[in-house]
Amino acid sequence: MSINDLPTGDDKPGPFRRRGFIAAAVFLGLVAVLAIVVITTDSSGKSNTPAASESQPSTGARPAPASSPAVTGNSCGLTDTNQTPPTSTPKGVTWQLIKGDAMPTSPSAGPGKIEGPVARCYAHTPLGALIAASQIGDRLGVASNADAIQILKAQAVPGPGVDRGLKELAGPEVGTGTADGQLAAFQFASYTPDTAVINLVSRMNNGTYNVATFTVKWMDGDWKLQLQDNGADSSNVSQVTSTAGYIPWSGVS
Template sequence: MSSPDFAQRPPWTRPGFIAAAALLLAVILIGVLVAVFAIANNTRDNLSGGGAATSTPTPGSTPAESSTTAPGAPQAVPTAPPADVRWELFGQTAVPVSASAGPSRTGETASGYAHTPEGALIAAAQISKRAAHSAGRQSWEPTIQQQFEPNADRDRLLAALREAGDTPAEPGELSQLVGYQYQSYTPDTAVIGLVYRAPAAGTPRYHVLSLTLVWRDGDWRMVPPPGGAWTSINRMTSDLTGVIEWGAR
């Protein structure tokens, strides 16, 4: 026979019900703890960048590209000659002058060139012509002293020209500028090949003078030829592929 006291007690006070309720509560608490632990781990991973989840890109979108050019990096150069050039006679040859690219100052030297590919091109034509033996000492000496990078090659070039003395060129004896090509260009350094037609009868003969200029102290300056000899950067050619026609008409 069951105990009257036990039979009359509410079910939630009975031992079996209490044990079952305690077990259910323990399961719920364990589940809550697991969920909290998982959320905490995900939050820590996201804050540290260790999570594998990434945002889904919009269809057709691409990552943004940087528009910053690294210092000294090669740059695109114009594929056509400067548009505002006029040609002025300097001795027996014509030299280019541009209102936008220079030179802005002329006298015993020509200086003040734009910090652009066009400025470098006109500086190459002007400075090399004024530094040539045929220009006369009143031109080549200040040009080389003031507009060439100072080094041993510059000193050798000056010494060679001083030793040669002044001998005026005969009419028709000098090569004429007929074109150019940018061999490389950065805002710091430009290598430009000036193409000249040699003064010879019959089949045209060309030679390329590969000139290096550097941007220094607010202007383009010439790097002296190796050994102080123009012949070290001069080559004959019959191939004018890639050469842009340019010169006085």
Template sequence: MSQSTESTTETNPFTKPGFIIAAALVIALIAATAVIFLLPKGDSNAQPAPAAAGSSSAPAASPGTSATTASNKSVCGLASSSEKTLGTAPKSKWELVGKIATPTDPKTFGPRRTDENGFRSCFAQSPTGALYAAMNVAALGSSGSSVLERQLAEKLLVPGAGRDAAMKQAAADSGSSGSSTPIQVRGFLIKSYTPEEANIDLAFQTEKGAYARLTLSMRWMGGDWKVKPADDGTTFTGTTQISDLSGFILWSGV
């Protein structure tokens, strides 16, 4: 997939019907500097950063208790939390998934499970768990592994038309669709959170310095966080170019 830097009037690929991302295609396009400048410009009325915005060295949210019913507790036994938001960045350990640094805390926030293919799942029912789960989706999708992309579509998307579309696309893809241009997460914003639903903004930066933001809508289902895709299979929404990280809590593993 290629795009000319002169084709600034070309249709935004993120809005094309049937533009499916088992997460990988969006990551690949964000990573292409020529493409990122074709994205819609960010909203000038971006939400302000929380007053206590911190860095990756800030304390993590402490796990607590919640009113989670026994039938919907974590499928792998991770503790839930009564926290409703994150005012600072969690103190995270990072590991590479594909080319993206991804947070990991298997005993507290997840992923609790990693299979022989490197597929990661099971995150805590907490704001930090939802954030880790969202970042996990982005990283798995950018891995370039068709096996991981199929697992992602099958296991980490909310069932429905969108999941069916993503699974169909993942089955049709062959070869690596991962990003050849390194990108890394630089910040996040939890737009809303309840123990059942979360909307999370992630900010990414390409190796050439361009920024983009995107939103993942998460749902707690079957004891883990899953992504709610659009009917065409698109898992990320609101993808826009941004000029800087204003409004985001800084958070990065690289």
């Protein structure tokens, strides 16, 4: 499909079919954001102005700053502890075909447990976050309504997006249950022990490449997917001509 065929708004078949190639990609119009900077004064009389948070992912990943919360450990006894986002194809990753979709797995980074449609327990590391984003997004993309409901309840950050997704999934089936593309590459936009923002590139069945931005957050001892308020599992969906500039990562050649 072409970039103009990417589902947007109410014309998409469901909140998360097609591994991230969904509504958040092509919002109609521009949203103006008013940033309010609060200036406080310390006891010495000096003004301290908090730095504004990033409104978009940065172009390069970075390790967590020294002030970030301490890493709380890995789920399920996983052994990966490397806090540096990968800059080359991760080693030790194998791929499993699920409904025709190749999904990554690592004995050191997860998933440590697979319970029906839910693959959970990831290392509290960049690699754990990368595999979690891929696994959760891919499994949602090929899931039946009933399976997708289980995944959302177990592996999504609660909020308006989850509420909308669960509501839509209570109706008729919204997906075909088959993959329309395969993971091809990735790029970390940013990483802290709390939040990872990752661009995933997929090679679609028609030979084109799409890239979408996924956000996962560390919550309750595991990485969980942050949905958009409209129910989309990713944002910034666009079409690219190749994987140039991204790190190759695929289980299907």
